Amino acid sequence: MDLSNCGSNALTLLRDINYVAHVSIIDQVINRDLSTLFTVAKEVLLNLISNRDGTFKVIVKRMDKKYPMTSIELAKKLGEYLAQFAKADLENPDYVIYIEVREDSFIVAHSTRDLFRKRREAIPMDWVDKVIGIVEGPKEVYETMDLIQLSHALGVEVRLITSQLLVDRALRALKLNSLPRVRVVNVEEALSGVDIPIVLSMHANYNERKLIEVSREAFSRGLRIGLILGNEYEDVSLALRSRAMYEVRLGPMTGHPMRTTIALAYAISVIYTTWLINQ
The missing domain is CATH 3.30.2130.30 (VC0802-like)
Incomplete structure (x- = not known):
């Protein structure tokens, strides 16, 4: 031109x-x-x-x-x-x-x-380390692939309580090498470094209002949130529920659960939006 x-x-x-x-x-x-x-x-x-x-x-x-x-x-x-x-x-x-x-x-x-370089507004990168996704027992390759892609796109750490073999299969299907922000952990390691563990479940009593309230507290105090989810077939186990500080359900009462990756992305967006408003 x-x-x-x-x-x-x-x-x-x-x-x-x-x-x-x-x-x-x-x-x-x-x-x-x-x-x-x-x-x-x-x-x-x-x-x-x-x-x-x-x-x-x-x-x-x-x-x-x-x-x-x-x-x-x-x-x-x-x-x-x-x-x-x-x-x-x-x-x-x-x-x-x-x-x-x-x-x-x-x-x-x-x-x-x-x-x-394009001047674009974006979520600050230091916020990325303040939210961790913890998924218990993903069983299918496609579900694991979705979670890996979410971590890859948003940069968030995703901890998977599953077998390394399943993650390796998903990485091969995606033609990716190992990603440092996707980790296979056991139950004991899952909440390491997490200040506020929150279970996401369609059976919880509290909704997004509680998630927003907790997000504000985390933002003001510089705390790290851990979002705990089950897999495509099972809700979060009692062992992990007992370690959570809060349980939150997402979305309207449709009676249909969200897929794991959708629920995690939805919750992260609520947290980031809350932090943007409270900057």
Whole structure:
């Protein structure tokens, strides 16, 4: 998109459009020659830092999949070269050198930290460690797969009181390696580090009101909540119920239980929403 005739706030407005993922400013479109690419990228980087301190990162997008180098390989090679002139920072760079590999050309572009990355509101990552899902006795591979995917998507720790074999089967089906936030535990280990254990059961007397009340207490005191659930066939055992501080039921009185993963996600959303309101 040509922004040369637009006002100074054009990039800011473009940045705030929901479906615009990244914004980069094109410097040159050059022939697909590595030597020329390195020279142009160096010029772009030096113009950006302009004798000031500044960190950079190279991002490559290979539109032409027939190009012999992968995106990662080209980014690494170019990054090592540019590191002679500025400090590389892969996590939070001041500047981004963006390269796009086309069928007959390289597009060389640049961006800044604020411009390149989307400004999106999100749940703070330190909240993730404040909620733990504890599921007793999942029996089916599909149920275990759902729980693994929930942990993977939200980043929350999920403790499974089940066999390691079942978890390994689920990971293979998902084509994932072992995930550090999914753990197989026994009953004794399940509540380790949990300050407020809460059983989620359709037979409980209290509803979301109690969960909100307890969530506020946890937020104000920096406590960790453990959400305890049964599996697709059985409710939480008496052994675990006896260790819980509260029991909560979720949703309206339909008479139909929620699937384990749905109930866990539902409860986490209630907790996070409560914390957002009480920030």
